[in-house]
Amino acid sequence: MSQVNRRQAPPLPPESGTFTENLTAALAENDIRRARTIVSEAEALLFSNDANAAEVTRTDIAAAKARIALATGDGPAAHAILVAAIEAAPTHRALRVLMTEAMLAMGRATDVRPVLQHIGKRPKDDAKETQNAGS
Numbered sequence: 001m002s003q004v005n006r007r008q009a010p011p012l013p014p015e016s017g018t019f020t021e022n023l024t025a026a027l028a029e030n031d032i033r034r035a036r037t038i039v040s041e042a043e044a045l046l047f048s049n050d051a052n053a054a055e056v057t058r059t060d061i062a063a064a065k066a067r068i069a070l071a072t073g074d075g076p077a078a079h080a081i082l083v084a085a086i087e088a089a090p091t092h093r094a095l096r097v098l099m100t101e102a103m104l105a106m107g108r109a110t111d112v113r114p115v116l117q118h119i120g121k122r123p124k125d126d127a128k129e130t131q132n133a134g135s
Helices: 019-028 032-046 058-071 075-088 093-105 109-118 123-134
Strands: none
Touching: 019 032, 019 058, 032 058, 058 075, 058 093, 075 093, 093 109
């Protein structure tokens, strides 16, 4: 019986820049593995007992995951991540900009305005807007 030799990838060196700088560099180099490692390490720190040491927020993590999904061509995953993030932080402008990028990448340019108008709002807020628009 032969054994399969599985080669493990070498560990990544520690990053020296900020979360955003490191993530941007990894994505620019199309190094998805490194980008995912950067995000998972930041997320682990964010949810650790020493969350005050984290330099990122949940919104930063969501945006990073969406960027990774876009970089791998998974527009629907990026969209789903962003919908959840915008629902949690409806006034976060950067998430809305990233949602626009994701929708454009998926060929849904005509849906951008309606989605961004309604996402993150309570249903009764939408009903008031619809009534005001008809007046």
